[in-house]
Amino acid sequence: MIKVEASFVEQMFSLKDKVALVTGATGALGGAVAKAYACQGAKVVLSGRNLKKLEEIKAEFTAGNLACEIVSGDPALESEASRVVDFVATTFGRLDILAVCHGYNKPKDILEQSVEEWQTIMDADLKSVYIISKLSAAQMVKQNSGGKIIVTSSARSKMGMKGYTGYCASKGACDLMVQSMACDLAAHGIKVNSINPTVFRSDLTEWMFDKESAVYQNFLKRLPIGRLGEVEDFVGLFTFLAAKASDFLTGGNFDATGGYWAN
Numbered sequence: 001m002i003k004v005e006a007s008f009v010e011q012m013f014s015l016k017d018k019v020a021l022v023t024g025a026t027g028a029l030g031g032a033v034a035k036a037y038a039c040q041g042a043k044v045v046l047s048g049r050n051l052k053k054l055e056e057i058k059a060e061f062t063a064g065n066l067a068c069e070i071v072s073g074d075p076a077l078e079s080e081a082s083r084v085v086d087f088v089a090t091t092f093g094r095l096d097i098l099a100v101c102h103g104y105n106k107p108k109d110i111l112e113q114s115v116e117e118w119q120t121i122m123d124a125d126l127k128s129v130y131i132i133s134k135l136s137a138a139q140m141v142k143q144n145s146g147g148k149i150i151v152t153s154s155a156r157s158k159m160g161m162k163g164y165t166g167y168c169a170s171k172g173a174c175d176l177m178v179q180s181m182a183c184d185l186a187a188h189g190i191k192v193n194s195i196n197p198t199v200f201r202s203d204l205t206e207w208m209f210d211k212e213s214a215v216y217q218n219f220l221k222r223l224p225i226g227r228l229g230e231v232e233d234f235v236g237l238f239t240f241l242a243a244k245a246s247d248f249l250t251g252g253n254f255d256a257t258g259g260y261w262a263n
């Protein structure tokens with residue numbers, strides 16, 4: 001007897017009525033993930049520091065007949081992150097999925113970067129992930145019905161790069177923190193994974209998409225897939241890691257590099 005139920009297969013990617021918090025929702029990836037979750041039937045809360053931009057995105061959702069709630073806050077500040085998680089719990093009564101999509105970089109040679117600037121990167125890309133994940137996990141534990149945490153790391157988590165002492169260190173630490181959180185939270189049924197993309201299109205990376213440029217050509221030498229990423233390339237993995245289909249997976253750092261790590 002084959003042990004796969006049709007009802008399980010039909011529902012395994014469904015996010016219907018799940019409550020999802022997306023950080024960095026004002027950004028390229030966060031906006032795409034939030035919209036994908038909403039299209040899947042999840043109740044979505046979009047978060048970021050920029051309230052005006054959140055309001056614009058909410059208007060875009062509404063124009064497309066998609067519901068969402070918004071809440072501003074800095075995930076690196078415990079009091080603000082706490083307010084964000086409380087807003088989700090008060091608005092929808094629970095939190096099932098946390099998608100961490102915020103991030104920041106300011107590449108600079110170690111000899112030129114100030115310690116303060118380096119610390120800003122570490123706070124934006126590591127401390128904030130710890131704080132928002134910890135507070136979200138505490139809410140999920142209270143509910144006693146598991147949960148999913150998905151952290152956006154980077155292909156740079158496992159490889160250095162000139163000018164990237166802050167970014168590579170924070171993303172490398174994120175991958176290990178995800179593994180450790182997975183161990184801490186397994187007993188509560190909470191699954192924690194990271195995704196590790198290479199370059200994808202956003203306001204900050206648009207300049208790299210000039211096909212004639214040396215930067216683009218150099219990337220392509222290492223990219224078997226033959227192109228840089230688009231945010232749509234990652235929403236499938238974000239959906240998978242939020243849904244029942246990935247219930248056995250935790251502590252994973254998922255290659256979303258188009259083959260960059262393979263080459």
Ligand SMILES: NC(=O)c1ccc[n+]([C@@H]2O[C@H](COP(=O)([O-])OP(=O)(O)OC[C@H]3O[C@@H](n4cnc5c(N)ncnc54)[C@H](OP(=O)(O)O)[C@@H]3O)[C@@H](O)[C@H]2O)c1
Pocket residue numbers: 024025026027028029030047048049050051053074075076101102103104120123124128152153154155196197198199200201202203204205
């Ligand atoms: N784009 C790429 O090629 C690429 C490649 C690999 C990994 N990633 C990672 O993917 C994630 C999303 O990147 P993206 O390209 O979508 O970036 P993005 O468009 O710049 O959006 C990132 C969002 O993060 C928030 N943010 C910026 N600085 C912050 C800070 N200091 N503290 C807290 N939040 C901050 C901003 O929202 P508010 O101002 O509203 O807070 C911003 O909208 C990041 O973690 C990034 O490191 C990106």
